[in-house]
Amino acid sequence: MTIKGKAYIAGIYEHPTRHAPDKSTAQLHAEVAKGALEDASLTKADIDGYFCAGDAPGGVMAMVDYLGLKVRHFDSTDTGGCSYLVHLGHAAEAIAAGKCSIALITLAGKPRTGVMPPRATGAEVDFEAAYGATTHNIYGMCAMRHMHEFGTTSEQLAWIKVAASHHAQYNPHAMLKEVVTVEDVLNSPMISDPLHRMDCCVVTDGGGALIVTTEAIAKSLKKPLVRMIGHGEAMKGPRGGKDLNLTYSAGVWSGPRAFEEAGVTPKDIKYASIYDSFTITVLMQLEDLGFCKKGEGGKFVADGNLISGTGKLPFNTDGGGLCSNHPVNRGGMTKILEAVRQLRGEAHPKVQVKNCDLAIAHGTGGLLGVRHAASTCILERA
Amino acid sequence: MDSKVKYPTPQGNPETKHFWEQTVEGKLLIKRCTACGEAHYFPRSICPFCFSDKTVWEESSGEGEIYTFSLMRKSASGPYAIGYVTLKEGPSLLTNFVDCDMAKLKIGQKVKVVFKTTDGPPLPFFTPV
Numbered sequence: 256m257t258i259k260g261k262a263y264i265a266g267i268y269e270h271p272t273r274h275a276p277d278k279s280t281a282q283l284h285a286e287v288a289k290g291a292l293e294d295a296s297l298t299k300a301d302i303d304g305y306f307c308a309g310d311a312p313g314g315v316m317a318m319v320d321y322l323g324l325k326v327r328h329f330d331s332t333d334t335g336g337c338s339y340l341v342h343l344g345h346a347a348e349a350i351a352a353g354k355c356s357i358a359l360i361t362l363a364g365k366p367r368t369g370v371m372p373p374r375a376t377g378a379e380v381d382f383e384a385a386y387g388a389t390t391h392n393i394y395g396m397c398a399m400r401h402m403h404e405f406g407t408t409s410e411q412l413a414w415i416k417v418a419a420s421h422h423a424q425y426n427p428h429a430m431l432k433e434v435v436t437v438e439d440v441l442n443s444p445m446i447s448d449p450l451h452r453m454d455c456c457v458v459t460d461g462g463g464a465l466i467v468t469t470e471a472i473a474k475s476l477k478k479p480l481v482r483m484i485g486h487g488e489a490m491k492g493p494r495g496g497k498d499l500n501l502t503y504s505a506g507v508w509s510g511p512r513a514f515e516e517a518g519v520t521p522k523d524i525k526y527a528s529i530y531d532s533f534t535i536t537v538l539m540q541l542e543d544l545g546f547c548k549k550g551e552g553g554k555f556v557a558d559g560n561l562i563s564g565t566g567k568l569p570f571n572t573d574g575g576g577l578c579s580n581h582p583v584n585r586g587g588m589t590k591i592l593e594a595v596r597q598l599r600g601e602a603h604p605k606v607q608v609k610n611c612d613l614a615i616a617h618g619t620g621g622l623l624g625v626r627h628a629a630s631t632c633i634l635e636r637a
Numbered sequence: 638m639d640s641k642v643k644y645p646t647p648q649g650n651p652e653t654k655h656f657w658e659q660t661v662e663g664k665l666l667i668k669r670c671t672a673c674g675e676a677h678y679f680p681r682s683i684c685p686f687c688f689s690d691k692t693v694w695e696e697s698s699g700e701g702e703i704y705t706f707s708l709m710r711k712s713a714s715g716p717y718a719i720g721y722v723t724l725k726e727g728p729s730l731l732t733n734f735v736d737c738d739m740a741k742l743k744i745g746q747k748v749k750v751v752f753k754t755t756d757g758p759p760l761p762f763f764t765p766v
Contacts, residue, residue, distance in 0.1 A: 385755075386719050393719075497729075
């Protein structure tokens, strides 16, 4: 059984807000759901599957009640920022298996203007909590080791932010629209070595939603057809501390699974949405997914190679989490949204990839240098 | 983190009680599986590699080297250095590097365990040799 070609993304919506002191988190979920339904020309009554993660207030039961949904399939898998890439894969499975026909996936929250719930802990808590792990220093540790083993430089990492900023200048909703240089990144304050402030993503209120459906329903609607042709997911952690290696992520397993199911290779990809919580996140994922060899990510991203129109692999053409939006500190949803825009031909004309018929949306969630998940989705224009 | 930092008190549980009893004695314990021979950290009663329940406590030398680290500069309690140490016995563990010039830390540097007090059992940290 495969999900290849079984599920279509019929509706997308990204909340234009980046700062929402006057809204509730549940309200933002409802607003993005409404936006995605309108984009798909469907109504709430059509939804029979619902997916949400840890950002949904009260969890899936509270959200289904709040939104007034009547569903026969639901999934509240929470793997941090990549939850929505996991949900897209799981929604495709559910649709392929006939468990639902129109699935809604929502993400929303307000880390800028509200209090974020504490990160969930497990059996490791007594052995790790005292050491002050944050996203910044855990990803910093990955970057330190990558530099140590492969000679990756801060200049190379900075090129990832530079490329994102080139794209963000065309996104009217982007939080940071200013084009920056490698020097700007290197001159920004050091947060956690070797990551500077501009190596880090933005913190934004907001959200996004997707409608996933069957081929027959998608074809009855008006939007250009975008379908899932491959999905992979995986997890990685210290696992007892044996053979610790922070230079690769679970993407080394999720990526090949997705490419194999889709029957395509990284060389075929026209556009890549790659989770960019930090610049190092992108560099490691590009290697792990096979866009270049392990250790050669620095060379691959340098000199504008990720800039749409001039580089070989246009990435995050909305400005990504580094410049545009990182709602609820969870970047998986916006990765899917921009990939769909590219495949529909709805990206900004300045960053739209010509004849974009094959795209990847990939992300990790959790803490890359500790325990994390990865999810890879391959999408094509049908 | 400096000495002014108040570290969280390990809560412990039946599976890890012995570990925390031994940090009071200044000992860092790891677990070893007598079925597959692999050592692991943090301690589990069932081996995470072969799933045997034949795991035994073993005292670590407390010596190892820095696998990686990052100096966190934006912190309300002041800068601190988080990192992984690979113990001589094999397992790597998350820790902080303390009682040292954090600007001089290097990957591969030799370190040894030191214990810091909490309201309960002491917590293991590492410092350059």
